[in-house]
Amino acid sequence: xxxxxxxxxxxxxxxxxxxxxxxxxxxxxxxxxxxxxxxxxxxxxxxxxxxxxxxxxxxxxxxxxxxxxxxxxxxxxxxxxxxxxxxxxxxxxxxxxxxxxxxxxxxxxxxxxxxxxxxxxxxxxxxxxxxxxxxxxxxxxxxxxxxxxxxxxxxxxxxxxxxxxxxx
Numbered sequence: 558x559x560x561x562x563x564x565x566x567x568x569x570x571x572x573x574x575x576x577x578x579x580x581x582x583x584x585x586x587x588x589x590x591x592x593x594x595x596x597x598x599x600x601x602x603x604x605x606x607x608x609x610x611x612x613x614x615x616x617x618x619x620x621x622x623x624x625x626x627x628x629x630x631x632x633x634x635x636x637x638x639x640x641x642x643x644x645x646x647x648x649x650x651x652x653x654x655x656x657x658x659x660x661x662x663x664x665x666x667x668x669x670x671x672x673x674x675x676x677x678x679x680x681x682x683x684x685x686x687x688x689x690x691x692x693x694x695x696x697x698x699x700x701x702x703x704x705x706x707x708x709x710x711x712x713x714x715x716x717x718x719x720x721x722x723x724x725x
Contacts, residue, residue, distance in 0.1 A: 583615050585680050588658040589708045592682070595622040595635065596660045596715055602627055606715045609635035609659040611643035611652065618655070619643035635659060636667035640674050652676045653700075660712040662689035662705065672698045680704045682712030 581587065588610060595608025599622035611619040621638030625631055636659055643657075644650050656678035663671060663681065668690035671679060675698045684705065686692065697703060 585658070585704060585707045588612055588617070588656075589660070589680065589682055589712070591617060591620070592658040592660050593708065593711060593715070595620055596712070599623045599635070600715065600719060606719050607635045607659065607661045609639040609657060611639050611646075611655050611657050613643070613647065613652070613655040618646040632666065634664065634667050636663050637670055640670055644674070650674065656680060658707075660708075661685055661716065662691065664688050665690050665693050665695055668693075668695055668697055671701065672696075676701050678702045678704070680707055682707055682709050683716060684709070684713075 592608045592610050595610065596606040597608070599608060600606040602622075602624075604623040604626050606623070608620075608622045610617050610621070619639045619642035621635045621642055623635050624633040624638060627633070636657060639657060639659070640652070643652055643655055647655075650673075652674045654677055657671065657676050658680045660682045662683065662685040663679065664685070665688075672695075677700070679697060679701055680703075682705075684691075690697070
């Protein structure tokens with residue numbers, strides 16, 4: 558009887574722990590949903606729908622989305638905009654204690670900026686096998702922790718639909 562009770566408690570603890578993780582406002586999924594909100598803003602402007610946020614000490618300190626068409630600037634990617642906004646928010650160029658959440662794997666240009674900003678973490682949704690930074694020999698700062706695939710389907714679907722509509 559004692560063994561059954563202990564097993565039931567262990568299962569209960571696991572369920573509670575899992576539920577708590579899903580409901581956490583500090584989860585990667587929560588922050589990626591915020592980045593997706595930015596991607597939708599880009600979509601409304603007829604920009605490639607990529608969104609980014611920067612989180613520092615569990616607070617969103619910067620929000621951005623692609624503005625390359627709006628600004629007529631090929632460097633106005635969501636990540637570049639987010640890095641600039643975050644650096645302004647903290648008053649310094651190094652973002653060691655911050656994490657960037659972006660809906661698409663950063664390109665080579667953005668990965669260079671992320672390297673120099675020395676972000677503590679980069680979390681991205683959809684892979685970009687054609688233009689993502691992993692296709693090159695470049696990498697992010699050695700101390701930057703990278704996580705991929707967070708809400709990848711949602712992030713990828715938004716991009717796929719955008720380009721499908723552009724082609725038709």
